[in-house]
Amino acid sequence: MRRILSCLGLCAVCWASAAQDVVARNGWVRLPLPSKNETALYVVLENHGAQKHSVVGGTSDSAAAIELHEMKMLKSAMYMAPVKEVKIPANGKASFTPESYHVMLFGLKSKLAVGDTVNVTLKLDDGSTVPVAATVRK
Amino acid sequence: MNMRRAILCLFLLGSLACNRAKLPVLPVGGDFTLTDHNGQRFELSSLRGKAVVVFFGYTSCPDACPTILSKLSAVSRRLGDDAARVKTLYISVDPERDTPQVLKEDLGSFQLDALGLTGTKAEIDRVVALYGAEYEIIPTPDSAAKYTVAHTTTLYALDANGKTRMEFPFDATVDQIADGLRKVLAAGSPL
Numbered sequence: 348m349r350r351i352l353s354c355l356g357l358c359a360v361c362w363a364s365a366a367q368d369v370v371a372r373n374g375w376v377r378l379p380l381p382s383k384n385e386t387a388l389y390v391v392l393e394n395h396g397a398q399k400h401s402v403v404g405g406t407s408d409s410a411a412a413i414e415l416h417e418m419k420m421l422k423s424a425m426y427m428a429p430v431k432e433v434k435i436p437a438n439g440k441a442s443f444t445p446e447s448y449h450v451m452l453f454g455l456k457s458k459l460a461v462g463d464t465v466n467v468t469l470k471l472d473d474g475s476t477v478p479v480a481a482t483v484r485k
Numbered sequence: 486m487n488m489r490r491a492i493l494c495l496f497l498l499g500s501l502a503c504n505r506a507k508l509p510v511l512p513v514g515g516d517f518t519l520t521d522h523n524g525q526r527f528e529l530s531s532l533r534g535k536a537v538v539v540f541f542g543y544t545s546c547p548d549a550c551p552t553i554l555s556k557l558s559a560v561s562r563r564l565g566d567d568a569a570r571v572k573t574l575y576i577s578v579d580p581e582r583d584t585p586q587v588l589k590e591d592l593g594s595f596q597l598d599a600l601g602l603t604g605t606k607a608e609i610d611r612v613v614a615l616y617g618a619e620y621e622i623i624p625t626p627d628s629a630a631k632y633t634v635a636h637t638t639t640l641y642a643l644d645a646n647g648k649t650r651m652e653f654p655f656d657a658t659v660d661q662i663a664d665g666l667r668k669v670l671a672a673g674s675p676l
Binding site for chain 1: 544545546547548549551552555587590591593594618619620621623625627628629630633634635636637638639655656
């Protein structure tokens with residue numbers, strides 16, 4: 348029984364540390380175009396821990412679906428494509444920036460305005476989560 | 486005094502000629518006809534006398550196209566009074582979703598003298614080929630987007646006679662584009 352409790356305690360510590368290691372900075376959402384109910388979120392995820400992580404998805408009360416996307420090249424043409432995960436190296440960072448990775452918000456539940464805050468919860472590969480409070484910008 | 490004036494005029498004309506020589510006509514581009522965001526037929530030749538920025542994209546593009554349109558809005562502010570002599574043409578490569586109404590509504594959110602253009606696939610394909618651009622519709626069944634469109638992000642700068650004088654890559658800065666457009670405006674002015 349003590350062993351089980353110890354294991355559970357250790358797991359709880361690991362889970363908590365993963366969640367605390369990764370911090371979201373400078374989150375912002377591009378103001379959607381008038382006819383669209385989708386847009387992109389950009390953020391820098393800093394990993395202050397010695398263990399690598401990956402973002403694998405997310406949820407938001409503001410959007411019906413969240414996907415991780417990446418800008419790719421096809422000959423001279425640029426396009427976006429969904430990706431399953433984005434790695435965050437140990438003691439490193441993952442940058443979601445224009446022309447690179449971005450978090451797509453599909454099915455926005457209300458019209459957004461510049462200055463609004465969109466809350467998104469990103470999910471990591473170990474099951475922990477990272478809260479992102481992103482400001483809407485043009 | 487008259488001699489000094491004559492020398493000054495020759496110097497100015499010479500400078501202008503040098504500027505023209507520095508900006509060759511590129512072997513891409515040409516006149517075309519499409520449908521504008523007001524639902525009217527549009528001919529490129531109707532913009533003679535203005536510099537024109539042409540680029541290809543689609544309004545569901547979440548990253549590259551709004552980045553370009555925001556950048557061109559900043560270029561327009563940088564150009565000041567010269568901005569009135571420049572028109573942007575945003576040619577959709579996604580005619581299924583980009584109706585004239587959608588183009589008009591979405592372009593209206595940018596402070597830019599721009600016209601959205603669409604057409605049949607055959608019409609769009611012809612213009613894409615004229616400018617040496619590329620696009621490809623890529624199905625994304627695992628995404629809510631259903632499909633994405635790979636497209637060239639080059640900006641083509643046309644002079645007042647409709648000739649392509651410069652191309653700007655996607656990562657060109659606001660200053661580079663504004664400076665380039667000033668050269669294009671100068672190149673297209675009558676002597």
